[in-house]
Amino acid sequence: MGQENGTTDLPYEVRSSEELGRYFVATRDLVPGDVVLAECPLVFGPKAMGDPDASMPCVGCYKPVFTDVGERCSKCGWPVCSGNCPGLKDPKHHGIECQILSARPECVLDNMAEYYRHDALLPLRCVLLQNTNPVAWKKLLEMQSHMECRTPGTEVYDEANEFIVEYLMNSFINKLDGNLKKKYLPEISEQLLHEMCGIIDTNGLEIRLPEGSELLALYAKTCIMEHSCVPNTKHSFNLSKKDSDLYRITIKVVLPIIKDNHITTMYSHALWGTQARRQHLKDTKYFSCKCERCSDPTELGTYLSAMKCFGDGNETCDGIHLPENPLDEETEWAxxxxxxxxxxxxxxxxxxxxxxxxxxxxxMGGSVTMLENLLCRLSTFLHPNHYHLYSIKHSLVQLYGRQPSFMSEDILDKKIRMCRDLINITKTLDPGNARLCLYTSVLHHELHSALVLKSKKVKSDGTIRTTEEIKPLLVEAKAAIETALESLKDELEETSGKKLYAVLEGSQRDFERYCKEKKIHF
Structure with missing residues (x-):
């Protein structure tokens, strides 16, 4: 076991194999809540906003600013929130790159998304580590870049070449004064920039900031973690303004890990089917996943990718189609x-x-009728648990019981059944709540609200439900709102988590008032 910061009692050790490269195993039995590691990024940088013609991140603090009316950095001309933004002089943020970006003195107002390419800033910050932090630079160069898969002529190489490498070389680096270049970029070439793009694509982690912008960050130890589609850890970021801890990542155990077992994380979406997940991992991380979920045609018994049998043209069949070998891209479905x-x-x-x-x-923000029609049509071909139907049902449960024409007891019963089904799928796919905590929380909240509404409904014979009839509904509703709140406990630094948590707390207060009125005690 290696040493870290003078301690030897690490919960993990690094091993390596030909197939997996480097990976972590547990040095002792680990239980949910244990911290595997916490570390600050070697380097980070902003991503372009979804619509860069409308808004761009400030290069000092990453807060979105209106593209055409925002202020500019007085030295390099890049959009900023204010000329006094502290990040503009901070070497970890804009302080050093500004020297390089100032090599292009012109400031433009037209075609700004082409002129100010924020995706190019992280590769630039990476090569600047040569001068600003040689220790971090050395660690960065140890990361995998998969350059063997990113050769000229491949889509990923050509894109990086046009939008990042040539952009940085032609707009800035080739215009630098010799002394400045020697000082900040003693080693620089197109090849080196391509390598940085490979390292970022393979190892970069996305950080969503409260204001709506996103960063990519590189972490020396976290990048070693192995992928699994049923991960046993989850990660969170420190987004508070404490400078030395800014964007620190914490990796926590979410499922028990026995000593010597692998410690895993997840790099794809848990609600995609096996083929979509494996393709995404192959395209972005350059490996073929063979985890327990990918190897199982039923995806842990959820049938998330299963189709209904098409029949043989003469007779219909109520069977289901599954891939014979989900790890084979040419597999037949039987x-x-x-x-x-x-x-x-x-x-x-x-x-x-x-x-x-x-x-x-x-x-389009589909209406209940549109969603129900689509659900009905696609259900002819897909298993009821298919991930396309999951998406539609997840939207429907948030509409049922919230619009006057969809409040009947039948609709509420349908919503309750749908919530329970989706909760079962979600729990099976993500038993440690590592990736789907927002989904889990929303589903439990919708189940809670449907049960409470049902308890208030007059029965079909016109009589009011007795306390004894209401109580089982409210017992389940209480458990559901508590689970919804618990699911979000690690998400409170994120805006979406914080907003949802506030809504849930309001629902819990209303529920407690209602139980008091009804004199129901648990």
Whole structure:
């Protein structure tokens, strides 16, 4: 076991294998809540905003500013929140890069998204570590870049070349005064910048800031962690303004880890099906996942990617199609009841067409009727637990019981059933609540509100429910709101977590008042 900061009692040690590279194993039995590690980033930088023509992050503090009317850094001309932003002089933020960015003196007001490319700032900050922090620079160079997969002619190489490497070289680095270049960038080349892009793509972690902008950050130890689609840890970031601890990452155990077992994290979306997750990991992290979930055609019994059998053209069949070998991209999908098989490309085409339909309806903020129609249509082809149907149902449970025409007891019963089903899927896929805590929280809150509403409904025969009839509903409602709050305990630095938590607290107060009125005690 290695030493860290003078201590030898680390909960992990680094091992390596040909297949996995470096990875962590537990040096003792670990239980949920144990901290595996906490570390500050070697370097971080802003990402471009979703619509850079409308807003850009301030280069000093990353707060979004209006692109066309915002102030500018007096030295380099990049958009800032204010000329007095403390980050403009801070070497960890804009202080050093400003010297390089000032090599291009012109300031423009047109075509700003092309002119001020925020995605290029992190690669620049990486190469500047040569001068500002040689120890961090050395650690950075030990990270994987997968340059062997990023050769000229590949889409990822050509994109990085056009939007980052050539942009930085032609706009700034080639214009630098010789002494300045020697001081700040003793070693610089297009190849080195490409390597930085590879390191960032492979190892960068996304940090969402309260104001709405996002950063990418690189962490020396965290990057060693191995991926699993059922991770046993979760991470959170310190977003408070304490300078020495800013953006510190903390990795916490969420499922028991036995000594010598692997410590894992997750780099893809837990609610994507196996093929989508594996493709994303292959494209972005350059490896093929073979974890327990990916290896299981049923995805841990959730059937999240399963299709209904198409039949053989003559007879219908109520079986379901699953991939024969989910780790093989060319696998056939076989029915569990008849002999019909379907090839993978047909399934992929269908799934991606349905995905576009679901995305379009959700993006338009689909009404209950639109969502129900789509659910009904897609249910002809998909297993009830399929991830496309999960998305539609997750939207529906947030609409049922909240609009006057969808408040009947039948609708509430339907909502309760849907919430319970989605909670079961979510819990199976993410038993440690590492990735889906917001989903878990929303589902438990919706279950809570449906149970409370049902308890207030007059029965179909016109009589009011007795205390004894109400109590079981309220017992479940109480447990649901408590679980919803508990799910968010590590998310309170994030804006979405904080907002949702405040809503839940309001619901809990209303619930306690209601129970008091009804003289119901638990």
């Amino acid at each position: 029915c569990n009841k008849c002999k019909v098989k379907v090839n993978n490309s047909q399934i992929n085409m269908l799934i991606s067409q349905m995905g576009e339909e679901v995305d379009n309806v959700l993006m």
